[in-house]
Amino acid sequence: MSGPADAWRVLPVGALVLVVAGLAAFADAALAPAPGRLPLVQRLGVPMSEAARLLRQRRRGVVGSDGLLRVVGCAGPLVVALLMAVVVPFGGVTGADLPVGLVWFNAMDVVLWATWWLAGWGTNSAYGLVGGYRFLAQAIAYELPLMFALTTAGIAAGSLQTSQIVAAQHGTWFVVQMPVAALVFVLSVAAFTAWAPFDHPAGRDAAGGLLAELSGIDRLLLLVGRYALLGVGAAMSAALFLGGGGGPLLPGWLWSTVKTAAVLLALVAMRHRCASLPAERFMRWAWLVVLPLTVLQALVTSVVAATGR
């Protein structure tokens, strides 16, 4: 276990998360298939002008909103992304290589249950609250498949330490060995980020749901946090299922970057090409189809791991 002397390592991790969040926002702007498309250069300016606009915008709020809980809710996604990032191996380096890194990642994504709901509650808006409740319903749908996906990677590596899981993929990437778990994990990243097709909590049919009443710095913080979560989730997918920094010729950090970018671009591209999936329909799919499949995947991987050892 790393001691306090290694604590400085988390600072570059935090900076990297913010850079990745910014790049995700630019990619999102570049891939958005808006009607009457702007030229690419102008589209790339959209995140910057939007950030500048939100920084200048005065925060508006509903009477009787709970300021403290709103701030916790808005800061939540970014804080969670930073806390998740410390256990994500990137090119052979991990910010804090906890012996239970996998469980840590899982616990941090559960923190989002609270923060998304608080963002909805804190604004004292009916639409926001509807969004918060929708997120909790969605969370019940994706959390168990996500847990089984993480468990499966842990079983195959025989360790809860994320660096060990990367090391265990020296021969074959886990995406080959456990395709269901890999796919479920990537989709769960979109789900806990409230990203399309799992953006029902921030759906247009509820006037923006979680985002309905957020303005100014609150909104900026939440949107940056969302992109950061997406980036960290993509990096974790690359580490857990795509062999992390492993690959021929190129150095580890470059492989990690390439793989993370590929997953991130896929997630961003998915956003504008999928219809929003309502929580009750998502629930049906998640529990009746995906959950049995992930359990089966865990069983197969366990049998392979038990007989191979």
Added chain:
Amino acid sequence: MYVFGFAVLAVVATAAGVAVFVVDSMARATFALAVSFVAVGAELLLLGSGYLGVITVLMMIMEMAIMAVFMIMFMMNPAGLMPMSMVHNKRGSLAISLGAFAALALGAILVPWPDRRGKPAGDVTRALGESIMGPKMLVMIGVSAVLFATIVSALTMATSRGRYDRSPSAPMGAGD
């Protein structure tokens, strides 16, 4: 350093626990309780049992998020727009809780703690699993699968004619 961190977290846990009964909104009370539990989870991390600490944080936040739904559904005045109290029988409950706290705290201070014998295992998580389940590991794993299947099937049966009143034979995603 560790002792200082432990003391700070202990104060946070206690203060957040007190806050549950002081704040006037259901949402704040629920998440004050969550903060208290998270501080306890962090204490476990400081004690070197990583798995227990992290799993405590995971379970408690999940639990409180779900509890918030039910508390707000069933309690009067959830948003704290009017004065509200989490306590019935104010004096009695205060006396009981203070008495219990004093007894436990005094016990922790006054009991003669034994010196450490032996060393912690290399892989604490594995040692924990072995000591909880030991030779019954296979039985426990079997039971957990059965329990989980029971939960899933019970929920499926309970919700097959739920809010949207689909017929059980309706195709996936249809009916809304």
